[in-house]
Amino acid sequence: MEVERIKEIVASRLRNEGIEEWALVVERRRSSMIKIANNVVTVAQGWNAAWMELYAAKEKKIGYVGSMVSDEGSVSAALEKLLLSLKKSEPSPIYGPLPRAHGSPLSDLVDPRIVEEPNTVLEISSKIVDEAQRLGVDRIAGTIHFGYRERYAITSTGFEAVQPSTFIQVYVRAFRDENSGHWAWGSTRFDEDSLLSTVRKASEFATLKLPRQSIDPGEYQAILSPLVVANLVNNLAFMASGMMVLMGASMFVKHGIGSKPFSDNFTLIDAPLEKSLPHARGFDDEGAPCTNKPIIERGIVRNLLHNAKTANYFNSETTGNAGLVMPIPWNLIVESGSADLDSLVKDVRRGFLVLNNWYTRMQNWIEGTFSTVSRDALIYIENGEFKALSKQMRIADSFANIFSKIEALTRDSYDVWWWEVEIPTRAPYMLINSTKFTKPI
Amino acid sequence: MKAIDTALSKGATYAEARYHEINEFGIIVRNGGVIGVGGGLSKGIAIRVLYKGVLAFAATTDLSTEGVLRAVDEALSRARALSYTLLGKTPVERLSPAKIGRARYSNVVKKPLDSMDIDEKLRLLKELHASAKEGVKECKLATTAIEYTEQVERKIVVNSDGGYVDSEITRVATQCNLVLAHPQKGTANRFFGLGASSGLEVLKEWDLHARFREEAQALDNVLSRGIEPPKEPVPVVIGSEVVGLIVHESCGHPMEADRVWGREAAQAGESFVKTRGVKLGDRIGNELATVIDDPTIPNSFGFYLYDDECVTARPRYIYLKGVLNEFLHNRWSASIFNTESNAAARAKDFSSEPIPRMSTTYLEPGNQKFEELLEGIKLGVFVKSYMEWNIDDERWSQRYVGLEAYLIRNGELSEPVRNPVLEFTTPQFYSLIEAKDRDLKFYAAFCGKGEPGQAIPVWMGGPNVRLKSLFVGWR
Numbered sequence: 074m075e076v077e078r079i080k081e082i083v084a085s086r087l088r089n090e091g092i093e094e095w096a097l098v099v100e101r102r103r104s105s106m107i108k109i110a111n112n113v114v115t116v117a118q119g120w121n122a123a124w125m126e127l128y129a130a131k132e133k134k135i136g137y138v139g140s141m142v143s144d145e146g147s148v149s150a151a152l153e154k155l156l157l158s159l160k161k162s163e164p165s166p167i168y169g170p171l172p173r174a175h176g177s178p179l180s181d182l183v184d185p186r187i188v189e190e191p192n193t194v195l196e197i198s199s200k201i202v203d204e205a206q207r208l209g210v211d212r213i214a215g216t217i218h219f220g221y222r223e224r225y226a227i228t229s230t231g232f233e234a235v236q237p238s239t240f241i242q243v244y245v246r247a248f249r250d251e252n253s254g255h256w257a258w259g260s261t262r263f264d265e266d267s268l269l270s271t272v273r274k275a276s277e278f279a280t281l282k283l284p285r286q287s288i289d290p291g292e293y294q295a296i297l298s299p300l301v302v303a304n305l306v307n308n309l310a311f312m313a314s315g316m317m318v319l320m321g322a323s324m325f326v327k328h329g330i331g332s333k334p335f336s337d338n339f340t341l342i343d344a345p346l347e348k349s350l351p352h353a354r355g356f357d358d359e360g361a362p363c364t365n366k367p368i369i370e371r372g373i374v375r376n377l378l379h380n381a382k383t384a385n386y387f388n389s390e391t392t393g394n395a396g397l398v399m400p401i402p403w404n405l406i407v408e409s410g411s412a413d414l415d416s417l418v419k420d421v422r423r424g425f426l427v428l429n430n431w432y433t434r435m436q437n438w439i440e441g442t443f444s445t446v447s448r449d450a451l452i453y454i455e456n457g458e459f460k461a462l463s464k465q466m467r468i469a470d471s472f473a474n475i476f477s478k479i480e481a482l483t484r485d486s487y488d489v490w491w492w493e494v495e496i497p498t499r500a501p502y503m504l505i506n507s508t509k510f511t512k513p514i
Numbered sequence: 515m516k517a518i519d520t521a522l523s524k525g526a527t528y529a530e531a532r533y534h535e536i537n538e539f540g541i542i543v544r545n546g547g548v549i550g551v552g553g554g555l556s557k558g559i560a561i562r563v564l565y566k567g568v569l570a571f572a573a574t575t576d577l578s579t580e581g582v583l584r585a586v587d588e589a590l591s592r593a594r595a596l597s598y599t600l601l602g603k604t605p606v607e608r609l610s611p612a613k614i615g616r617a618r619y620s621n622v623v624k625k626p627l628d629s630m631d632i633d634e635k636l637r638l639l640k641e642l643h644a645s646a647k648e649g650v651k652e653c654k655l656a657t658t659a660i661e662y663t664e665q666v667e668r669k670i671v672v673n674s675d676g677g678y679v680d681s682e683i684t685r686v687a688t689q690c691n692l693v694l695a696h697p698q699k700g701t702a703n704r705f706f707g708l709g710a711s712s713g714l715e716v717l718k719e720w721d722l723h724a725r726f727r728e729e730a731q732a733l734d735n736v737l738s739r740g741i742e743p744p745k746e747p748v749p750v751v752i753g754s755e756v757v758g759l760i761v762h763e764s765c766g767h768p769m770e771a772d773r774v775w776g777r778e779a780a781q782a783g784e785s786f787v788k789t790r791g792v793k794l795g796d797r798i799g800n801e802l803a804t805v806i807d808d809p810t811i812p813n814s815f816g817f818y819l820y821d822d823e824c825v826t827a828r829p830r831y832i833y834l835k836g837v838l839n840e841f842l843h844n845r846w847s848a849s850i851f852n853t854e855s856n857a858a859a860r861a862k863d864f865s866s867e868p869i870p871r872m873s874t875t876y877l878e879p880g881n882q883k884f885e886e887l888l889e890g891i892k893l894g895v896f897v898k899s900y901m902e903w904n905i906d907d908e909r910w911s912q913r914y915v916g917l918e919a920y921l922i923r924n925g926e927l928s929e930p931v932r933n934p935v936l937e938f939t940t941p942q943f944y945s946l947i948e949a950k951d952r953d954l955k956f957y958a959a960f961c962g963k964g965e966p967g968q969a970i971p972v973w974m975g976g977p978n979v980r981l982k983s984l985f986v987g988w989r
Contacts, residue, residue: 076755082641088878100741105592106965106966107596108777108779108780108965109780110775110776110777110778110779111680111775111779113605114568114596115569115777116569116570116571116867117568117570117571117589117592117593117595117596118570118571118572118573118867119570119571119573119576119585119588119589120572120573120574120865121572121573121575121576121581121584121585121588122558122574123573123576126577134558135549135550135551136550136552136554136685137550137551137552138549138552138553138554138555139552139554139555140554140555140556140557140558140925141555141556141558141575141864142575143557143558143577144578145577146557151555152554154539154552154553154555155553157632158539158550158551158553158632159551160551161631161632161633161636161663162548162550162551162636163547163636164549165547165550166544166547166549167550183705192595195592195595195596199727211777214776214777214779214780215780215964216780216781218965223896232744234899238953240963244780246779246780248779253779275927315576319544319549319659320544320659320691321656321658321659321691321692321703322659322691322703322705325890326693327701344784349569358628358707362699382620383686394927396548413728430904431904432904432906432907432909433901433904434901434902434903434904435703436703436901436902436915436933436989437701437702437901438691438703439693439695439700439701439702439703440695440700440701441989442902444902444913444915445904446904446905446907446911448783448906448907448908458924465906465908465911466976467911467913469913469935469989476676488823492780492781492782492965492967511913511935511937511987512911512937513911513937513939514913514985
């Protein structure tokens, strides 16, 4: 169904109901995914989907509906749902008018190879397995996901634009004997070398020749790999959403704008204008311009992420991060440092290199206390040298504690995007002076 | 049926079509104010084919005949392309045999979703902030946040093995967050969810006013007066909420057959069954360790009578008296393990493939009273609820941090304990169970798995459980 027709139906119906303020988002997406496990393809998946989101406000009452779009009937059904919500709702404490400043689409976000030659991308899956076997791993598992999307935003303030873009996400887990390694990559553009580098890095860690050793829980130095840094800053950036703060699910309830809970070495940027990262865009779902801005700058909280509504509640301005309901981060960049990985390792007297993690869960959102479990290679380091591989310890700490103890960061950064890193993130290796590692005793 | 016939005529050995619609209504309320009211409609068709050993899936929102047949062609085209490569050689040439059903069913809804006006629902949710306030004495109630959802899920699944199942499940759910602050002791969060396959009659059963008052009261008590747990190993009584989570994480997940084979290795991980060479029939705990997964429990959040491959549902005894008894299978994994599917195939929505999932997973209850679990404990800890938890990706080493918790002194509950940490391995937990009470309770959650991620409704449950002495950490 044509977007123009959806717009006509929406605008006409809302006008008839006397609703002057609305924002419509329509996304059309075609994408493919190959899942590999035990060196074979376990499923080839594909999607051809169109959906819409519609926000409307009347007398400060807020209504929202999201719906798949199959035909005019589905658009009308969504509209009726929205109208009922608006009719029955009450003035919202977060109501704020839609922004008047408008963004424009970014150019060059579409890689024609992803659109026109999907089979070339699919054929890479064979190369990934071949490369892993050449590098001496027993087996790999992983995912290649790529596609083309068009995201339209149309608002009652006169904004109308479409942001086309392509994306590719690749992550690989390599196994050899008891050991495993993992790496991930995401981009708007297909790049065979970057894609194959995921299997090379994963294999490099899976084939480390180190003895296995059980290490006691306690306080240790830690080198967090870009995968781990990306996972942690994803959690942090979600907490920077104005809606999360409002709902009492954020450490930024306690650490407001201008406070300095973290080290000078820590700068975290929301980067929608970074064209190589998969969630790049020029405007948000309310039509506001997207900008790169620090969430954290040299340890200081600089920005929460807002749409017009949360901005209004916090007496601030939209940051171009709408989500019609929930402000969200787009792409993240952790500012890199000047070290190399070898020098970070040399600086560790007693500690770990943590390659990967998952299952990050909060004990207390306001205090930012959490734990997360390591997976894949967990390398024990003593006096600046890799000594042994350990297993499945967890980091149990707080965000304030970990990111206030950053000793150094590598110069090189990596673009990470995978199952446990929902927001594409460019991150370096990070040396933490001290954090708590636990395990069952 | 045209989609199925087309797929078969073009060489598929199995074909399946699922019309899947989820109609939702929701309200978000914060501190007694209505943030917004809204809804969603997810509707589309999923096609799955097996072609020369390659499983392919296509989903579309284009519901026209041409749109659906295009999805069939796309699935076949991907399968065909991969079937020519060694990479496409999966171990599954045909799906396993199974008890395939033809049926139409829905859950029992005594009080339809529209039997209560939206105004009335808003009033109820707005009042809960005041209810929570009633429970607070020494702290300040900083935030109550409530997300209320109603959902009707309609599915029609048809497959080339004669399956035809048309189902409609109505669900009600709430997710709640409470934040309390104390001038000297800091803050505490309590996040909890309620959910059931039910009409609005469940609201009376939940008694949300009382629940908010009691949750706030317990949080107030633990934040203002909570102390450290004992430093030496002590007997621990674990509340049913935590027990339900433990069995979900350390029994249900590692016994999903696709995970055991390695299909989720790069995402949610593998299973100790694979990585540690354990097999069905091996012992994981003592005689008290029986864990059941049962999709057929009336009102359960993950209720179904036929799975998304039209296989007839039944209770699965995953661990039976401490022994690994049965994996959770869909027909693909059952084929690999040379067995029959036990109807664990579930898909979140039309854009998701059906994979082995839990439904309601619970530890079989005992026959004692709660007070009897405490009897004889001179010094111990009772952990009633939790916030932080996680488990490693082979489902072996796990951690649960208590929220509402108490010391046990001389067989009775005593002072509140703040943030006690339980950290053990799967066999440690199932071997430490010493006694169980008869009070079986269930708790709602959304369980995550798959790629793209599929968060599906489940219940997790069990009785209160006494464990032999173990070390309790402190956060």
